Each structure stands twice: as structure tokens, then as C-alpha cells.
Amino acid sequence: MGINLLRDKGTPVDRQQFSWKDLVPKPISKLNVDAFTRVRIILMNGIESETMRFSHSCARMNKELQGYLARVRRKEQHQQTIVNWLLPADQSPLETTIAYEQVAIEVTAALAKAEPDPYIAQVLRYGLLEDFDHLYRYSALLDRLQGIDANTITQGYTDIVPGRPTSDEHRDPLDDLREHYDKRKAAPLTKLHAYTILAGEHQTHDYYMHYGPWFADPLARQLYAEIASIEEQHVTQYESIIDPTESWMEKWLLHEANEVYNYYSCLEHEDHPAVRAIWERFLDYELGHLQFAIDVCKHVERRDPAEYLPETLPDPIAYESHREYVRQVLRDEVDLRTDGSRFVNRSQEPDRSLSYRKQMNAEGSPSETVAAGWRWTPGGELVADKGLREAA
Amino acid sequence: MKSPQSMGMNRSGIDLAPQGAEEMRKAVREFPPSSEGNQHTLAQLRAPYVAEADPIGSIPVPGTLTGAPKSGMQKLMGRHAEVLIDKLGGRLTFERTGTRLYDALIAKFSSRKDEATMLSVDQLQQFRAEEKAHIGLCWDALCQLGADPTAVTPMADTHAVVSLGLMQVVTDPRTSIAQSLYAIHVAELADNDGWHLLIKLARELKQDDIADGFQAALQEEDHHLATLRTWMEQICLDEAGVR
Numbered sequence: 001m002g003i004n005l006l007r008d009k010g011t012p013v014d015r016q017q018f019s020w021k022d023l024v025p026k027p028i029s030k031l032n033v034d035a036f037t038r039v040r041i042i043l044m045n046g047i048e049s050e051t052m053r054f055s056h057s058c059a060r061m062n063k064e065l066q067g068y069l070a071r072v073r074r075k076e077q078h079q080q081t082i083v084n085w086l087l088p089a090d091q092s093p094l095e096t097t098i099a100y101e102q103v104a105i106e107v108t109a110a111l112a113k114a115e116p117d118p119y120i121a122q123v124l125r126y127g128l129l130e131d132f133d134h135l136y137r138y139s140a141l142l143d144r145l146q147g148i149d150a151n152t153i154t155q156g157y158t159d160i161v162p163g164r165p166t167s168d169e170h171r172d173p174l175d176d177l178r179e180h181y182d183k184r185k186a187a188p189l190t191k192l193h194a195y196t197i198l199a200g201e202h203q204t205h206d207y208y209m210h211y212g213p214w215f216a217d218p219l220a221r222q223l224y225a226e227i228a229s230i231e232e233q234h235v236t237q238y239e240s241i242i243d244p245t246e247s248w249m250e251k252w253l254l255h256e257a258n259e260v261y262n263y264y265s266c267l268e269h270e271d272h273p274a275v276r277a278i279w280e281r282f283l284d285y286e287l288g289h290l291q292f293a294i295d296v297c298k299h300v301e302r303r304d305p306a307e308y309l310p311e312t313l314p315d316p317i318a319y320e321s322h323r324e325y326v327r328q329v330l331r332d333e334v335d336l337r338t339d340g341s342r343f344v345n346r347s348q349e350p351d352r353s354l355s356y357r358k359q360m361n362a363e364g365s366p367s368e369t370v371a372a373g374w375r376w377t378p379g380g381e382l383v384a385d386k387g388l389r390e391a392a
Numbered sequence: 393m394k395s396p397q398s399m400g401m402n403r404s405g406i407d408l409a410p411q412g413a414e415e416m417r418k419a420v421r422e423f424p425p426s427s428e429g430n431q432h433t434l435a436q437l438r439a440p441y442v443a444e445a446d447p448i449g450s451i452p453v454p455g456t457l458t459g460a461p462k463s464g465m466q467k468l469m470g471r472h473a474e475v476l477i478d479k480l481g482g483r484l485t486f487e488r489t490g491t492r493l494y495d496a497l498i499a500k501f502s503s504r505k506d507e508a509t510m511l512s513v514d515q516l517q518q519f520r521a522e523e524k525a526h527i528g529l530c531w532d533a534l535c536q537l538g539a540d541p542t543a544v545t546p547m548a549d550t551h552a553v554v555s556l557g558l559m560q561v562v563t564d565p566r567t568s569i570a571q572s573l574y575a576i577h578v579a580e581l582a583d584n585d586g587w588h589l590l591i592k593l594a595r596e597l598k599q600d601d602i603a604d605g606f607q608a609a610l611q612e613e614d615h616h617l618a619t620l621r622t623w624m625e626q627i628c629l630d631e632a633g634v635r
Contacts, residue, residue: 156412
């Protein structure tokens with residue numbers, strides 16, 4: 001599929017219409033759907049959520065753009081509703097959390113593998129090992145709280161083992177900041193990666209903050225508190241790789257282009273007919289939003305959008321298992337730490353991060369406690385010693 | 393009758409991804425746990441929270457205690473009246489939710505009668521009406537004791553939390569009549585024992601008029617439970633094609 005970001009008109013904003021029935025589609029089946037369809041749904045909710053967040057921030061700082069942003073934002077909000085409402089009611093908050101971490105692992109790995117800027121690729125791999133560990137901790141919680149095997153959600157695509165231990169991930173805020181790409185020199189793909197990963201991590205943080213208090217169990221409440229804190233670190237990390245000298249208009253265009261890129265990536269991989277139809281529809285809607293923003297750029301800001309946007313899209317995000325890649329990163333980089341924006345060996349970690357971590361773990365570590373001696377096994381640890389058949 | 397659950401491919405088990413499962417086992421061997429211990433280690437973190445926890449709330453004091461006590465309350469003087477108030481509040485909540493559960497089931501059944509031909513809307517409506525009448529019984533008993541029937545007692549709150557999952561099952565358009573009935577079956581089992589306990593408690597606390605009034609409700613609940621058991625069995629055997 002050849003998409004021209006500067007010329008393809010998509011569905012004009014004024015022809016993008018919804019109804020309340022439309023906003024509530026049939027949900028996917030938790031049991032039958034392929035895990036990567038669920039991964040795409042969750043990421044696209046995050047992509048829409050990030051666009052909403054940006055649009056509001058932009059409106060607060062740019063009076064002349066408020067009307068334009070508001071018109072597009074209403075469409076984005078309704079799109080997000082349709083996407084997020086695809087998740088079914090029988091998928092519990094903890095099961096959805098497992099799926100969020102699968103998103104974080106498989107999407108981050110896909111981006112890191114494809115990322116042309118070596119430093120940004122390193123940043124992505126650094127975050128990858130931390131989210132990889134979160135899947136292991138939450139899987140232990142799901143098994144030990146409810147007796148449910150997390151692999152019923154991840155479906156064999158993603159390993160469930162420790163990564164960089166969550167208890168080691170707590171850092172001084174200054175050690176979460178990274179160097180940003182140069183907006184004039186960075187490849188378009190680097191910018192799309194940065195906007196995508198920021199969207200995914202920010203919604204993950206918000207999800208954990210929303211559902212942490214939903215749990216009765218104090219260990220679950222502590223674990224959500226601990227991992228939400230890391231997700232906040234990740235948001236700090238990933239927003240710092242975006243060039244802060246991009247103008248508001250440039251950032252708006254990049255957000256819209258990134259939505260086009262992400263819906264296009266979903267469409268390229270999707271087999272679920274009803275979900276595929278949504279990706280197709282919203283790809284056209286996002287092209288409409290991009291054209292709308294391009295017009296604003298030309299006529300209000302009097303800038304050429306080609307200064308900011310590529311004409312064509314890079315290859316789509318690879319929605320597939322990255323098992324071997326993740327394992328190799330784990331073997332090679334589990335002991336990496338950060339000193340400001342530099343990546344260093346754990347022996348060189350600054351005192352400020354060591355003392356912060358010591359303080360936070362002073363009364364015990366929920367992520368270590370929940371997974372004490374825990375190993376993933378088909379069906380969960382309760383059946384591990386029962387001599388049940390080896391299914392594979 | 394074809395089971396509504398017999399369509400499509402379930403991907404939740406490892407038999408559909410045997411290679412992935414084998415790879416996961418390899419990873420488990422290469423990357424061991426980062427902390428020692430076992431499932432009992434978790435109790436150490438929870439124990440202080442349990443020891444230091446505040447209750448979820450208190451039993452509301454009957455408003456009339458500030459004035460002249462009502463006749464029912466007079467009989468309870470010197471006894472733990474709050475226990476009866478708490479349990480009555482719980483029963484009241486459960487009957488409200490039970491009525492709504494039947495509302496949801498009736499709405500679903502009206503569109504999917506072919507899934508359970510042994511059910512009738514009239515029968516479901518009757519059960520629903522009886523659950524609703526039981527709300528009034530509990531309400532009046534609480535008033536008789538001078539308690540506020542609009543207050544949420546701790547037991548009422550516990551019932552409300554328990555019922556969340558039941559309501560999720562019945563109101564989900566994807567669940568079958570059989571699955572919805574299962575949720576109502578769980579509710580009726582707890583409901584039935586709840587009435588037995590409430591009557592016993594009322595008699596022990598010398599509230600015989602209240603206990604007598606509840607006896608008819610218990611008979612209706614007995615009928616609900618027996619009928620549900622029969623329906624559950626019939627639907628299950630129908631789905632299996634052996635009836």
C-alpha cells in the first residue's frame with residue numbers, strides 16, 4: 001500500500017461521523033482472538049490517548065489553534081472510544097495489564113530493531129528490558145492471586161522470565177533524561193518511533209494509576225504502585241528523546257502522521273475482519289486529520305508542511321514475536337544503568353540513583369516478593385508439581 | 393441444540409502454540425527467578441496490612457436511639473442489635489441486586505428463547521417479583537427496629553462487592569442463557585443460606601414476629617433454588633445432546 005502523507009486526502013473531517021451505537025462495537029473474544037490483535041488494540045488506544053493529550057496541551061498554549069484542534073480532537077476522542085471499547089468485560093484489569101506489558105515488549109522490540117539512530121535504539125532497548133521484567137512480575141501476581149496462567153493472554157509469543165529486575169529500575173529523575181534526536185537530521189522513522197513509544201508508555205502509566213486502587217490485595221496495590229512509578233520514569237525518558245525545539249505546529253503534524261503510520265501498520269497485519277475494518281476506516285480518518293492540519297500549517301502558520309513531514313511512510317511496525325531478539329538484549333544489556341543521559345555499567349551508576357533506590361526499597365520490594373522463587377509453568381505453579389501432562 | 397460456545401478457535405491454551413511453549417520453558421531454564429522464596433513469602437508483606445487494617449465501615453446506629461426506642465429495639469436491649477441490623481442490611485442489598493439480576497436475565501431471555509425452551513418469561517417474572525417483595529420485608533424489618541434502611545451496612549457492602557461479578561456475567565450480551573443462569577444460581581445459593589441464617593438470628597434475638605414474616609420468603613427462595621437446579625441440569629444435558 002503506497003500512502004502519500006502530503007497528498008492523500010483520506011476522509012474529510014466533516015464527513016467523519018459517529019453514533020453512540022457506533023462507539024460501542026462488538027468486543028473481541030478474550031479466549032479466541034490472536035494476542036497480536038489485542039496488542040494492536042491496546043497500542044492504538046495509547047496512540048489516540050497521546051494525541052488527545054497533545055491536542056489539549058497545544059490548545060492551552062495557542063489561542064489561534066484552539067478551534068482547529070477542537071474539531072479534530074472530537075473525532076480522535078470518538079475513535080479512541082471505539083478502539084478501547086473493543087476490549088471485553090471478561091478481561092480483568094490484571095489480565096489487561098498482562099496484555100499491556102506484552103505490548104510494551106513486542107512493540108518496543110520491533111521499534112528498537114528497526115530504529116536507524118543507534119542512541120535512540122539503545123534507549124528503546126533499555127526500556128524494553130524493564131517492561132520485560134514487569135510482565136514476569138505481573139504474571140506471578142496473576143498466578144498467585146487468582147491462579148491464572150498469564151500465557152492464556154500472551155499465547156506463547158512472549159517469554160515470561162525476569163528482565164532487569166524491577167527493584168533495580170528505580171533511579172534518580174536526572175538519570176531518566178536522555179539526549180533528544182535532532183529534528184533537522186533525524187530520520188522520519190526515528191520521530192515516529194519516539195512518538196509511538198511515548199504514547200504506549202504514557203497510557204500504561206495512566207492505566208496502572210487508575211487500576212492500582214481497584215485491587216483489594218495489599219501486595220497487588222504495592223506492585224501497581226511500584227511499576228506505575230517505573231512507567232512514569234519511562235515517560236520521562238521517552239519524552240526527552242523528542243526534540244523540544246519542534247514547534248507546536250510541527251508536533252501536531254507529527255502526531256497526525258504518526259497516527260497514520262500506526263493505523264497503516266495495524267492494517268498491514270490484521271486478520272480479524274471486524275477489527276481490520278476499524279483500522280481501515282481510521283486510517284482514512286487520520287489521513288483526513290493530517291490534511292486538515294496541513295491546511296492549517298499552510299494558511300495559518302504560512303509554512304510548508306513538507307519541511308516537517310516525509311512524503312512516504314516507512315515499513316510498518318513488525319507485529320510478531322521478537323523472542324530471540326529480546327533474549328539477546330537481555331544477555332547483553334541486563335547490567336546497563338544510566339548516568340544522566342549516558343548508558344554505563346552497573347558499577348558506574350551514580351550515588352543519587354543508588355540512594356534513591358535504597359530508600360524506596362527500604363521496607364521491602366513488592367516486585368521481588370510477588371515473584372519469590374516463581375517460575376512460569378503451563379497452567380501456573382499450582383499444577384507444576386502435580387505430574388500433569390506436558391502439553392507441548 | 394447447538395451450544396453457543398462451540399464456534400471459533402480458542403487460543404488460550406498452549407496446545408495451539410506448542411513451539412512457543414517449548415521456547416518459554418527454555419527461557420525459564422536460562423533466566424531464573426531474581427529472588428528466593430515461594431508463594432508463602434507473599435504472606436509476610438500482607439500480614440502487617442491485615443493486622444493494621446481499619447474495618448470497611450461501621451454499622452449505622454439506629455436513629456431512634458437518640459429518642460424513644462421502638463418496640464423492636466426495646467426487645468434487643470442488652471443484646472447485639474447491630475448484628476441483626478448488619479445482616480438485614482446485607483439481605484436487603486442482595487435482594488435488590490437479585491431483582492436486577494432477574495431483570496437482566498429476562499431481557500436477555502426475551503431475545504434468546506431458543507437457548508432454553510424449558511424457561512418461561514412468566515416464571516422468571518414471578519421469581520423477579522418475589523425477590524422484589526423480599527426487599528420490602530427487609531426494609532420494614534429494619535424500620536421496625538428503628539434502623540435506617542437506606543444506609544449501607546458492612547454486610548450490604550460485602551454483598552455488593554460479591555455481586556459485581558454476577559452482574560458482569562448476566563449483563564454481558566455474549567454470555568449464554570446457561571451462563572447467565574449459572575450466575576443467578578450462585579446468587580440464589582447464597583441467598584437461600586442467607587435467609588436461613590437471618591431467620592435463626594431473629595429467633596435467637598427474640599424477634600419472632602420478624603422471623604415469622606421471613607418464613608414465607610424462605611419458602612419462595614427454596615422454590616427458586618430448586619427450579620434453578622433443574623433448569624441448569626436440563627440446559628446442560630440439552631447442550632450435550634443427551635436429553
